Amino acid sequence: MSQLHDGNGNMPDSTRDDELEQLLLGTVHLPSAAAQPSTESQASVTKQVGDIQGALGLFAEATQDMATAVVELNLGRHFACVDFCNQVAEKAAQAISLLYYGRRSVYDHDLKALGALVGAPQEIQEEMARLTPFHPEAFYADTPPEEADEVINADQARDYVACARKIQRWARSIILAA
Numbered sequence: 001m002s003q004l005h006d007g008n009g010n011m012p013d014s015t016r017d018d019e020l021e022q023l024l025l026g027t028v029h030l031p032s033a034a035a036q037p038s039t040e041s042q043a044s045v046t047k048q049v050g051d052i053q054g055a056l057g058l059f060a061e062a063t064q065d066m067a068t069a070v071v072e073l074n075l076g077r078h079f080a081c082v083d084f085c086n087q088v089a090e091k092a093a094q095a096i097s098l099l100y101y102g103r104r105s106v107y108d109h110d111l112k113a114l115g116a117l118v119g120a121p122q123e124i125q126e127e128m129a130r131l132t133p134f135h136p137e138a139f140y141a142d143t144p145p146e147e148a149d150e151v152i153n154a155d156q157a158r159d160y161v162a163c164a165r166k167i168q169r170w171a172r173s174i175i176l177a178a
Contacts, residue, residue, distance in 0.1 A: 052178055055099035059175050062091035066168055069161055078157040079139070079148035085164035086111070086134040092171035093118050093128065099178055109135045124170045127163045134160070 069084035089111050096118040097105040107114040111128035120128065133139060143151055152160075 050100060050178070051098045051102045055095045055175050055178070058091050058095040058098060059171060062088045062095065062168060062171070065091060066161075066164060069164060073154070073157050073161060076154070077149055078152040078154060079134070081157045082131070082134040082152055082160045083136055083139075085160045086131045088164040089128050089131045089167045090114065092167050093120065095175055096120075096171055099175055109138060120170065124167055127166050130163050131160060131167075 065084045065087045069081045069088065072078075072081040072084060093111070093114045094104045097103065100118065105114060105117040107117060109132065111132045112125045115125035115128040139148065
């Protein structure tokens with residue numbers, strides 16, 4: 001798309017509208033997870049289609065969720081804690097998606113699959129898989145809300161906080177290097 005810009009970075013209005021329409025209709029294909037950029041080319045992909053501001057904003061939300069998870073843990077609200085840990089993993093990975101592809105990745109609440117889509121190392125994908133069951137929609141399918149905090153004990157919640165922190169550190173190392 002960048003070849004359509006003039007020397008000042010501007011596009012004719014009709015070209016801009018055509019590109020936007022193609023993007024919205026899904027006829028413009030952004031890089032897939034299989035075409036994950038190498039370390040050397042990550043900067044060029046970010047400059048071409050990435051959204052650094054969006055990535056930083058979403059990563060900031062993940063950081064806020066991490067703090068909230070710790071507060072919930074200390075209040076003894078263990079399901080709320082791991083729910084926020086689930087959100088940390090999702091937002092951190094989606095921030096990477098924004099950075100690499102300029103958009104959030106579509107997925108079905110399987111955090112390991114989301115990790116694979118954004119090129120997370122296998123170790124991080126495994127950590128993400130551990131948090132997948134704590135998406136409220138999935139969790140409450142088998143557990144009544146009033147029993148949620150009894151299903152997860154404090155030690156388990158602390159373990160999930162450590163898991164979310166690993167994921168957050170992985171994403172931070174990529175996003176802050178961009």
